Amino acid sequence: MSALLRWWAGLAWRWLDRVDFPLLAGLLAIMAASLLVQASAAGGDPRAVFAQGARFAVGVLALLVLTRIAPLHFREWTPLAYAGSLVLIGLVFLFGQGRSADLWLDLGVFYLQPGELLKLSVPMMAAWFLHQARLPPGWRSLAVCAAIIGLPVALTILQPDLGTGLLVAASGVFVVFLAGIAWWRIALFAGLGLAALPIGWQFLMPYQKDRILTFLDPESDPLGAGWNIIQSKIAIGSGGLTGKGWGEGTQAQLDFLPEHTTDFVFSVFAEEFGWLGVLLLLGLYLFVTLRALWLATQARDTYGRLLAGALALTFSVYVIVNAGMVVGFLPVVGVPMPLLSYGGTSAVSLLAGFGIVMAVGAHRRRWGG
C-alpha cells in the first residue's frame, strides 16, 4: 500500500519537476484573491465563483501540461500556431458575436476569444523570426517584425477591440525590445508614433474616442462617459487603509460600479481590502513578473529567452494598465486585471503562457548548457 503510494507520489513528482514552484505559488495566491473578490462582487451567487474556479483548474492543468513540452517543440509549432490564430481572428471578422464588439467565436461548446490566442502566438512568431536573425536586429529584420506584429494587431483593433490590440502589440514589441534593438531606434520609433497619433485618432470608433476624451477630463460628463471612472475612484478612495471588509463594498454592491466583475474588479478589491490589500496584490503581481523574467534569463536559446521575457512583460502591462485605468491614471481601454477579472479565455491563455515560461526556464537546468 505505502509502496504504491510512494510510487504514485514519485510519478507525480517527476511530472512536476519542471514546474517553478515560487512562480506557481504566486499565481495561486492571485487566483485565491480572485475567487474571494468574485464571490463578493457576484453578490453571493456561488455559480459565478464555481465557474471561475473551473476556469482556473483548466488553466492550471494547461500550465502543468505545457511544462512537460520541450521549448524546441514550441519553436517548431510557432508558424503553425501563428497562422492558425490569424485564421481564427479572420473568422471572428466574418462570424463573430458579442455585445458591443464582435470579439467572440461560437465553437458550439464554448465561446473563444481569438484575440487571447494572439497574445501568445504573436510574441512566439516574433521570437521565432528573431531566433534566426542576426541580433541586434537591423532595419530588414525590424520590417519583418513590424509585419508579423502589425497584421494581427490591425485585425484586432478593427474588430474593434482596442485593449486586446494594444496588448498584442505590446507582446510583440517586447520581443523586439529584448532582442536588443538599439536605443536610438527606439527613440526614433517613439517620435514617429507620437507624430502619427492624430492620424490614428481618425481610425478609432466613436466609443473609443469617448473613452480617451473622458480620461482627459472625467468631470466634464459626470453621468455620461465619466461615470465609470468617478465611481471607481470613489470606490477605491473610500476603501481607505484597511478597506470596508469583504462583501461590504457598497459601491459595487449598490450597482454604482459598472463591470464590477470584469474590468473594474480591482476597484472592488481596493474598496473592500484597502491600501494594504492593494499593496499585497500589486506585490504579488510584481513578484510573478520578476520571477518570470528571471526564468527567461535561464533559457538556453534565443527563442525561449525572447518569448518568456516578452510574456512576463506583457503580464505586467496588463496589471499596470488595468490598475492605472480604474484609478483614472490611464484611459479605459478594456484591459482586464490578469487572473482577477471574471473571464475564461484570458485566464487560461495567461496560465498557459506561464506554462511556456516555466518550460523555457527549466530547459537549461534539466539539460545543462
Add this chain to the structure above:
Amino acid sequence: MNRWRPRPVRDAAGEVAQFRRRVVAAGAGVVLLVLALALGYGHLQVLLHEEYATRSDENRIRLEPIIPARGLVFDRNGVLLADNAPAYRLDIVPERVRDLPALLDELGRIVALDDEDLARFEAARRGSRRFHPVTLKARLDEAEIARLAVDRHRFPGVEVVPYLTRRYPFGALTAHVVGYVGRPDADDLAALEARGERRFAALPLIGRAGIERHHEARLRGEIGRQEVETNAENRPLRVLRRHEARPGQDLHLGLDIRLQQAMVEAFQGQHGAAVAIEPSTGEILAMVSLPAFDPNLFVGGIPVAEFRRLNEDPARPLFNRNVLGGFPPGSTLKPFLALAGLEAGVITPESTVHSTGAFRLPGQAREYRDWRPGGHGRVALVESLAQSVNTYYFELAMKLGIDAIGRDLGALGFGRPTGIDLAGESAGVLPSREWKWARFRQPWFPGETVIAGIGQGYWVTTPLQLARATAALADGGRLRRPHLVRAIGDGLDAPPQALPQPAPQLVVADPAALAAVEAGLVATLHGPTGTARRMGEGATYRIAGKTGTAQRVGRQGDDRIDPARLPLHLRHQALFVGYAPVERPSIALAVVVEHGGSGTVAAAVARRIFDTWMALPPADSASTEPPPVAGTVTGVSP
C-alpha cells in the same frame, strides 16, 4: 536548429549579456511603474480617504429599474382578458432597521401579516444584501396603506412601493387559456440570465401557464433603468438619466369570451373539456377544461395550503385536458378512418358490409361486437357513420392494415402535437408496429388492428387533435395549426399586426370522399337512424357530427356492462366531434364529458354550444360591449 535556413554566425555570449541588460532595464521599469501605482493608490486611499469616504456615503445616485407595463390580452371582440392593476407592496431595507424583530412585531399590528409572509420575507432577506429592499407583503389593502401613511415616520427603512399587478377579470373562465403569472423565483431569473437577458432581478411577474407563459417574451417587453438622485432618507429628488423601458406587446386572441362562457354553461356542471376552432383559420374560438380554478389566486403568490388543495383535487382543476389530457377517441375516429379508406380505394361510398352483431378474424374465437345486439344488417358508408356500425370499421381496418392507418391518420395530425401556442402539449399515441415495439418490445397482432378501427386499444388523442382534424374535414381537407393568438398589438396607436401562421396542408385531396363522409355525419344528427338524432332535432341549421365513447374498462366476455352501474371514475368518457353549419362551417368542435356514459351526453353539450354560436351577433357589433364583472362565471368549481 532551423531546417530551412543556415543560422547566421552570431555572438551567443554577447546576446545573452545583451538580453540580461534589457531584462534588467525592463524589470526596473516595471518596478518603478508598480511603485508609482502603489503610491497613487495610497494617495487616493490614505491621503484623500476622508473626501472619498464622504462621497461614497453621500453617493445618493440610485440605479432603479423601470418596469414596463405587461402587454394586455384581448378576445376577438376587444374584450379585456388580462389586465394590469395598480397595487401596493411593503418593502423593508434591512440595513436601515435597528431592531428587525421589534419592527415586524409593530408592523404586524398595523398590517395583517401571516406566517407565510414572514417565512417568505426571511428567506428573501437571507439571499440578498442588507441595503437591498426586501418585500414583506406583496399586497396591501387601502386601509393598511392609510395606516402606514400616518405612521411612516415611526418606521425608517419601511417603504410602500406602488407597482402594477395582473388581474384576470373573467377568473376561472379563462384559466386554461390565458393562464396566469407568478412572482419569479431564483431559477426563473437564472434561466433568463443564462439566455443573456440581464437585470432581471427587478422583474416583478413572469408567465407561468397558458398564453402568459407561452408568449412571455412578447408580453414582458424590456426593462428600462434610471439613475435617481436621492436625499438622506433615500427618497428620490430627481432623475438624472433615463433609459426607457419598452412596454410589452398586447395579444389579440381568436377567442370569443361569450362563446367561452356558453361553453362552460353547456356542461351544466359536468367535468370535461371542449375546444372550438374556426375551420377557415385555425383560430381557437373557445376552449374550456372543467373544473377550472381562479388564476387570480396565483398572481401575488398562492398560499401553500390553497395550492395543495388544487393540486391534490382528484378532479384535477389545474390540468388542461384539451392539450395535456388523452384518451382513446372511440367512434369519433370513424369518419377519419372512412376518409382513409375512401382515399386508399379499399371502400367506396356504395360498397356495403354485413353486420351480424359480431365480427371474427378467420381462425380466431374472439368476437368483436357491434353495440346493437344482432347487428345492423347490410350497411354502406353513410349508414355506417349514422348508426356507428363497428363491424364496418373492423373490416375497413383489416383492409387498410395498421401501417396505412398510421400513415393516413398521422397525416390528419394524430400522434403528434398540434403546435398550439400553449406549453407542454401532449402528442397522444398513434398506434403502429414501431410504437408498440418501442413501448412494449412486442410484435403487432391483427386483433389490435381490429380494435384500432373503432378508436380503441392503444389510441390516445387530445380534444385539440380531434377538433383540429374535424376542422380539416370542415374546411375541404386543409389541416391548420390551431392557435390562440391571432394578432399582436404595439401600443394603442398602431393597429394590431396579424401573427403569421404556417400555410395549411391539404391532407384530403378527394372532394368526393369528404362529401361522402359529411353525408354520414349529417345523417348522424339529422337522419332517421342517426345515433344523435335527438340532438339534431329542432335545429335551424344543419350539424355534421359523430358521437363516441372512450372506454375505461374493456368488455369481458359476453357480459354487457351497464355504464350507469359503474363507479364514477370507471365510467366511459362521452365524446362528440362535429361542425356547423354544414353548408359553410364557421365552427368545428370537440367535446369530452368525463364519466358521461354514452356519447349522446357529449352531443347534447355540443348542441348547446352550437346554438349559442349560431345565435351570437356578428363579431364586430359586439366590440363596444363592456367586459362582464368577475364572478359571473357559472358552472365552474374552483
